[in-house]
Amino acid sequence: MIQKLFLLITVVAAMWFGLKAYNRFELARQRHKKRETQQAREGTLVAQEMVKCARCGTYVAGPHPGRCARADCPYPP
Secondary structure, X not given: OHHHHHHHHHHHHHHHHHHHHXXXXXXXXXXXXXXXXXXXXXXXXXXXXXXEOOOOOOEEEOOOOOOOOOOOOOOOO
């Protein structure tokens, strides 16, 4: 009888902690989604692809990178 009671308490506790962890995960996911939506609305970039310059080998912001200080830069101003 005591073993069944212990098993029941263990199962209920596992479900309780699992539900709390799931709720924490969902709250963090919603916060992240809200932050991304707000950044998109404000026009801020979340991430930007980098392109390697064919001349000097440095990485510049793409997909339409700007010109660097070198005279032989292949990218338009």
